[in-house]
Amino acid sequence: MPASKLKVVVTRKLPSAVELRMKELFDARLNESDIPLTQEQLAEAMQTADVLVPTVTDRIDGRLMARAGQQLRLIAQFGAGVDNIDVASAVQRGITVTNTPGVLTDDTADVAMAMILAVPRRLHEGVQIMETGKFDGWTPTWMMGRRLSGKRLGIIGMGRIGQAVARRAKAFGLQIHYHNRKPVGPRIEEALEATYWDSLDQMLARMDIVSVNCPHTPATFHLINSRRLALMKPEAYIINTARGEVIDEAALARAIRSGSLAGAGLDVFEREPSVNPDLVGLPNVLLLPHMGSATIEGRTEMGEKVIINIKTFADGHRPPDRVIPAIL
Incomplete structure (x- = not known):
């Protein structure tokens, strides 16, 4: 599927430059309110999206993963840690998980x-x-x-x-x-x-x-x-x-x-x-209020990594930041 046709659901508000780029490249559904999604809202997003872009505040366990639609093929985490995602469950369902290491x-x-x-x-x-x-x-x-x-x-x-x-x-x-x-x-x-x-x-x-x-x-x-x-x-x-x-x-x-x-x-x-x-x-x-990576440069680079992972995946290639359960 061409990247421009991908339905990408983003769960939290991201830096404006990142959101603008996502809207240019994908059929991006953004969270303008920045209010965290409930578990039911996450389930609805996973039932309709081709790509989900969650953050560390979104708990995606095996039960939620079981409710994902067949079209969901990529979870592109905005963040380096993926302890909020049941990666093994995702892989079992044929869903690729990526993260954004290094930039923070x-x-x-x-x-x-x-x-x-x-x-x-x-x-x-x-x-x-x-x-x-x-x-x-x-x-x-x-x-x-x-x-x-x-x-x-x-x-x-x-x-x-x-x-x-x-x-x-x-x-x-x-x-x-x-x-x-x-x-x-x-x-x-x-x-x-x-x-x-x-x-x-x-x-x-x-x-x-x-x-x-x-x-x-x-x-x-x-x-x-x-x-x-x-x-x-x-x-x-x-x-x-x-x-x-x-x-x-x-x-x-x-x-x-x-x-x-x-x-x-x-x-x-x-x-x-x-x-x-x-x-x-x-x-x-x-x-401190979880501000370790809170710089304009760092958060923007995290968003750029998310975009690269999505584009690479859409082009049929292995994303550079694919998470492998065996090494977690």
Whole structure:
């Protein structure tokens, strides 16, 4: 089928340049209101569309996939993670799934590094003090945080984003350590001066700061739980820009409130957009509204990748960013 004839349903509002290009190339049905589709609305879209363009906020499980029409052949995710999609179920039904990897690496790593700086140095607390008029003048012990240089940073997940975080952290004098399914290899380790830990438990016990950069899979759900949080030093911090489900938020709140963990920076949450109320209002917890990839450049490039995947598929070729269940 020619690309111009493809009925493409987009579930959320995208950057205007991306939407304009989609309307030029496809029979695009856009979500001008930007209100998330209900499960029933998603099912209706999947019954009529040739291509569905969802985002991470759209839960497409096996039950929803079973309601898809025969004409649906491509789910072109606007985002790198695909934990919201039952990819195996899609493939069984002959539906190709694509994503948009790579383009949000630097943007997400920037936010991770910003929180690695902000939380130990208490920068967000300083902003709150100034905004509430509570600054009464400098004293020798005022707002003391922790120095970064020389501290150990433990990165969980040394993929594109994990390596980008490591490069930034190395420039600030942090010692780089990491846990991954397997070592990244001597060339990358030497460039980052990074130390590999086969045991996550042993790494957590030694780190001053931990950055979570792994995907959410069944194996990583609540990877950071109460037992593992108890292994960390009481003066340690944890940063999460990956997926909220990787950390047990209730356990994290208990650890911070009890003083067994120094603080946290979170850009993602277990039940977005809800946030565990026990984490809200804590001075040593920095909460951001899932803005790791929120740059004009990054979101536009994500949209361009979606378009390339759709066009390539329409031309009868394998999309460049096809997701394969076996490697998830």
